[in-house]
Amino acid sequence: MRHGKYPFVIGFLFVPVTLYVVFVIAPYAQAFQISMTNWRGLSAPQWVGFDNYRRLLDDGNFWKAVQHHGVLLLALPLITIAIALFFAFLLNVGGRSSGGQRQGVWGSKFYRVVFFFPQVLAVAIIAVLFQMVYRPNESGLINGVLMKLGFDPVLFLIKPNLALWSILAVLVWQAVGFYVVLFSAGMASIPAEIYEAAEMDGATRVTLFFRVTLPLLWDTLQVAWVYLGIAAFDAFAIVAVLSVDSGGPDGATTVLAMEIYRNAFVYSKYGYASAMGVALFFLTITFAALTLRLSKRESVEY
Amino acid sequence: MNPQSTLPPTPAALPQTGTRNGAGRRGKGRPSEVRLLAGLGHVALAVWAVIVIVPILWTFLASFKNTTEIFSSPWTLPAELRWENYARAWTKANVGRYFLNSVIVVGFSTFGTMLFGSMAAYVLARYKFWGNRVIYYLFVSGLAFPVFLALVPLFFVVKNLGLLNTHTGLVLVYIAYSLPFTIFFLAAFFKTLPSSVAEAGIIDGCSHTRLFFQVMLPLAKPGLISLTIFNVIGQWAQYQLPLVLLSNAKDKWVLTQGIADISVNAGYEADWSGLFAALTIAILPMIIVYAIFQRQIQSGLTSGAVK
Numbered sequence: 001m002r003h004g005k006y007p008f009v010i011g012f013l014f015v016p017v018t019l020y021v022v023f024v025i026a027p028y029a030q031a032f033q034i035s036m037t038n039w040r041g042l043s044a045p046q047w048v049g050f051d052n053y054r055r056l057l058d059d060g061n062f063w064k065a066v067q068h069h070g071v072l073l074l075a076l077p078l079i080t081i082a083i084a085l086f087f088a089f090l091l092n093v094g095g096r097s098s099g100g101q102r103q104g105v106w107g108s109k110f111y112r113v114v115f116f117f118p119q120v121l122a123v124a125i126i127a128v129l130f131q132m133v134y135r136p137n138e139s140g141l142i143n144g145v146l147m148k149l150g151f152d153p154v155l156f157l158i159k160p161n162l163a164l165w166s167i168l169a170v171l172v173w174q175a176v177g178f179y180v181v182l183f184s185a186g187m188a189s190i191p192a193e194i195y196e197a198a199e200m201d202g203a204t205r206v207t208l209f210f211r212v213t214l215p216l217l218w219d220t221l222q223v224a225w226v227y228l229g230i231a232a233f234d235a236f237a238i239v240a241v242l243s244v245d246s247g248g249p250d251g252a253t254t255v256l257a258m259e260i261y262r263n264a265f266v267y268s269k270y271g272y273a274s275a276m277g278v279a280l281f282f283l284t285i286t287f288a289a290l291t292l293r294l295s296k297r298e299s300v301e302y
Numbered sequence: 303m304n305p306q307s308t309l310p311p312t313p314a315a316l317p318q319t320g321t322r323n324g325a326g327r328r329g330k331g332r333p334s335e336v337r338l339l340a341g342l343g344h345v346a347l348a349v350w351a352v353i354v355i356v357p358i359l360w361t362f363l364a365s366f367k368n369t370t371e372i373f374s375s376p377w378t379l380p381a382e383l384r385w386e387n388y389a390r391a392w393t394k395a396n397v398g399r400y401f402l403n404s405v406i407v408v409g410f411s412t413f414g415t416m417l418f419g420s421m422a423a424y425v426l427a428r429y430k431f432w433g434n435r436v437i438y439y440l441f442v443s444g445l446a447f448p449v450f451l452a453l454v455p456l457f458f459v460v461k462n463l464g465l466l467n468t469h470t471g472l473v474l475v476y477i478a479y480s481l482p483f484t485i486f487f488l489a490a491f492f493k494t495l496p497s498s499v500a501e502a503g504i505i506d507g508c509s510h511t512r513l514f515f516q517v518m519l520p521l522a523k524p525g526l527i528s529l530t531i532f533n534v535i536g537q538w539a540q541y542q543l544p545l546v547l548l549s550n551a552k553d554k555w556v557l558t559q560g561i562a563d564i565s566v567n568a569g570y571e572a573d574w575s576g577l578f579a580a581l582t583i584a585i586l587p588m589i590i591v592y593a594i595f596q597r598q599i600q601s602g603l604t605s606g607a608v609k
Contacts, residue, residue, distance in 0.1 A: 005510070008509075009429055009431050012421040012422065012424070013422055013425055015421075016418040016421065016422040017437060019474060019477055020441065020478050020481050020482075023479070024444055024447075024481075024482075025440065025444075027454075027455035028455075031452055087347060087350065090343040090346070091347075111350075111351060113596055114351045115350065115351070116596075116599075117354065117592055118354060120588050121585060122538060122541065122557075122558045123541065124539070124541040124562045125539075125558060125561060125581065125585065127565075128561055128562060128564075128565040129361060129581060130357070131565055132360075132364070132577075132581075133357050133360075137373070138373055139372050139574065141357060141360050145377070177354070178604070181604055182604050234450075236450070236542050237541040240541070240562070241541075241562045241566060246566075256450070257450045257542075260450050260453060261450075261453070261546075264453060265457075265546060273453075273454050277448075280450055280451060281447065284448050285446065
């Protein structure tokens with residue numbers, strides 16, 4: 001493997017590294033630089049130091065967005081993981097045991113296939129779909145039923161204190177299936193003997209879940225939490241398409257990505273938008289580091 | 303447990319302990335517990351399946367209705383199959399154009415991602431050279447950065463290259479942003495391949511390039527399939543990047559962008575049945591593809607998390 005190695009190595013790396021440096025590394029580096037300027041795209045950028053960051057502190061929309069990320073960051077992983085864990089447990093060990101082999105409930109294959117499907121759809125498409133589902137008159141899926149039954153329509157996306165939760169529900173709707181499959185894979189790798197032994201000792205299904213499944217699944221749960229947390233910091237497509245006025249009503253559902261997009265490509269405040277990008281970056285990194293640090297615990301070898 | 307522990311450990315006491323702590327409850331409680339849990343579980347599972355299926359099914363139904371039906375009887379079957387809704391969506395609302403654009407962009411970008419990703423991953427995984435680790439970590443660090451951070455500079459990089467509002471620009475950007483995960487995943491995969499095969503190839507006078515394309519790539523097929531599925535679905539679903547990079551060229555738009563635009567700009571006098579038909583056009587192919595490749599798609603998409 002020695003002769004002619006370097007031409008080959010360079011030949012193979014040239015295109016990918018060039019693409020990556022030009023379109024990924026350079027923009028990331030420039031983002032920090034632009035965030036220190038008042039650039040609006042027309043004249044040459046002027047250095048303003050930390051002015052953009054100082055303005056961020058007084059920006060109501062920025063704080064609203066951060067707050068919404070906080071809500072999503074707690075609620076999205078909690079709800080999704082709780083539902084997915086429950087279903088994964090039912091699908092894998094919820095049924096009767098035959099010949100010492102734990103089985104899922106009847107039809108578990110069908111459920112797994114159906115639950116996973118939303119994961120295949122684009123978020124933007126799902127957002128359009130739920131715009132129809134949530135419509136505030138009799139043409140909406142939910143309100144069509146409610147109004148037939150004589151109830152007042154629920155203004156899912158129009159009421160400020162309901163809008164964010166309506167969006168969250170859609171995110172959960174899409175995510176659950178993915179985590180059901182993920183947790184199922186984790187549960188399948190737990191040896192059947194452990195369940196047998198626990199059952200021999202008279203453990204109930206509930207004990208089985210909390211004392212056997214959950215601790216042995218800890219690593220997978222941690223991965224799920226980080227993934228969902230990162231998803232909670234994104235949420236651009238769903239907010240941009242589903243919410244009223246892209247982030248409304250009156251900023252009630254806005255997220256940082258939405259504010260970055262608006263400031264950059266509607267108001268042409270490139271410096272300010274970049275400062276928001278940097279803030280988002282540090283929030284994401286802090287979250288990932290904190291999660292990995294706090295959830296660190298001895299993983300159980302089996 | 304406490305009363306027992308004071309008793310002398312006679313053989314008779316041991317089974318009694320068992321009875322007290324578990325077996326007794328098991329004797330009476332176990333079958334009904336199983337039935338109750340299985341029953342509740344079935345209800346919960348069925349409810350969730352309905353929640354997933356109904357919005358999609360309802361969209362399919364509505365795509366055949368006219369506006370009056372959509373408003374007056376959202377829950378009935380359409381009076382007739384109005385295929386003209388689809389014709390309107392496909393041509394007048396440009397969904398056909400958007401669909402084709404998505405196919406072109408994702409076709410090229412996934413091919414490019416897999417080609418360049420596997421080339422770089424292979425070299426980084428199996429060749430020792432100066433700078434190897436630096437380049438590897440440069441790629442992997444890309445996993446930690448949110449795309450939004452780069453959005454503004456990226457827009458100007460693409461603009462200055464004259465690639466704004468072109469499919470070429472979008473394809474190159476897709477490839478670049480898909481490389482970190484592709485390389486991270488495939489490098490780990492190439493490392494696991496046996497080196498004896500590679501050595502045998504070299505002894506037979508195989509060039510490094512031929513060795514890669516004719517020996518190593520076929521060996522890595524399972525990993526390549528997973529990653530291809532992962533990239534196709536990820537790039538097909540992209541909304542943010544085309545929104546920024548193709549904003550002024552409506553004829554170049556991809557499907558997500560096009561359909562979102564129809565929906566966002568639909569006023570109250572909008573063509574609802576056309577929108578439902580457009581939505582169906584976007585969803586139905588995914589159902590068909592998913593039905594065929596269900597197993598591969600599930601393992602492909604979860605591969606990232608299991609690693």
